Amino acid sequence: MKLCITGGGTGGHLMIAQALVEAAVKEGHEAIFIGSISGQDRKYFEDRSSFSHVYFLETTGVVNQKRFGKLKALWRVFRAFLKSREILKKHKIQATYSVGGFSAAPASFASLSKRIPLFIHEQNAVTGRLNSILKPYAKRFICAYDKNSYIKGYPVKEVFYKNARIRESIKTLIFLGGSHGAKAINDLALSVAGKLKERDIKIVHQAGESDYERVKQEYEVLGVEVELYGFTKDLESLIQRADLAVSRSGASTLWEATSNALPAFYIPYPHAAGDHQYHNARFIVENELGWCERESEDLRSKLLHILDESIIEKSKKLMEYSNSDVAQKMIKDVQESIK
Structure with missing residues (x-):
């Protein structure tokens, strides 16, 4: 054919x-x-x-x-x-x-x-x-x-479901703002970086090329070690290593995380056509597969609350839901x- x-x-x-x-x-x-x-x-x-x-x-x-x-x-x-x-x-x-x-x-x-x-x-x-x-x-x-x-x-690349695993605890947290980055997610990452360091949680962060230098300098000021990227094509290995994601809810990233059984806290891009990112994320929330909040909400408190929750049940449900x-x-x- x-x-x-x-x-x-x-x-x-x-x-x-x-x-x-x-x-x-x-x-x-x-x-x-x-x-x-x-x-x-x-x-x-x-x-x-x-x-x-x-x-x-x-x-x-x-x-x-x-x-x-x-x-x-x-x-x-x-x-x-x-x-x-x-x-x-x-x-x-x-x-x-x-x-x-x-x-x-x-x-x-x-x-x-x-x-x-x-x-x-x-x-x-x-x-x-x-x-x-x-x-x-x-x-x-x-x-x-x-x-x-x-x-x-x-449909996602084979590697996402091939390397899927159940997450039992949060040792690595990944922040994903999409290919162009997202200031709201970048600022959230910086606001909780100290708390994550206290909990010995490793940070992986795709900040976007336009905001990379600012974010890099802020992490240096905070004295927090981070695996920081502007843009990377190696997203599959980063997702596989992570135990929790904080991400925009563009469909591909959402389903790649789902296929890999990676629980995620979704923060929809507020200006997406037809507000589709919010509706994408609501689908996940309604099926009890993850979390979602608007940018206008208190994202820091919500994320810190998620860190105290057990993620194993969410990860198991994601594994079952994945095709x-x-x-x-x-x-x-x-x-x-x-x-």
Whole structure:
């Protein structure tokens, strides 16, 4: 089977693309990637990873643009749509999997225009604008938060569930603000650093490249030893080593932690489209798998309270809730659907 995987813009979408291409190649299929020169698509896949070919087209988001900016963005999408049609024809693509994000628009519409079956994965509890438009025309629409979804669970890289373990106590705490960092999480980490040192809890912290120097200096002033990163691609090993996470609730990070049985305290990004990060985290809380608070709440008190709780039951529930072969099921579904 020859598959096109498209979408991106942010790490969350791209991690799904990575999980899908790994599963596709493992099953003996060929996959190409169509993304954008904007966002993080190049950062993830410029070296191709497991893709046979990668393409980065000139597109930007449309929804957040104003007036002429919106028209300009739509024109770029249209040109990328025409280019995507050429790419799909060149590689004799049999199916396209959209992982969402503005990068997915050209190849998704190009696939529909060429009658190539379109499969969609929605990563968030609140369906994105593009996916809402494409959903009626898709062969399949997969979402971990939808009880009626044909495939349950969320596709993550194999390493997360392969190295899953039950956490019995908190020896290492990881702070994750996403690829760009999060000042609220960085400030929370600094506010509890002294307490964590007293409890002999090791700190691992991804602060984001823009806030890295400030955070580094603050830790030095506090005299607290920390394993600090601006950005790292080695997130899987950091998550595996941690016993508790404090994190934004972007879907990929949330499900990677879930698959690894890592309990987490989620602090949703308040300006996420449709408040989707809050709804992602509420899903975890409602299933008694973790904790969630808004930025406006007393985060320090909540975190210190969590440190006094037993995490073993949460970790056990996460282990039971985790689905190990979601990406593989998604690829097999495509193969069977296009026969």
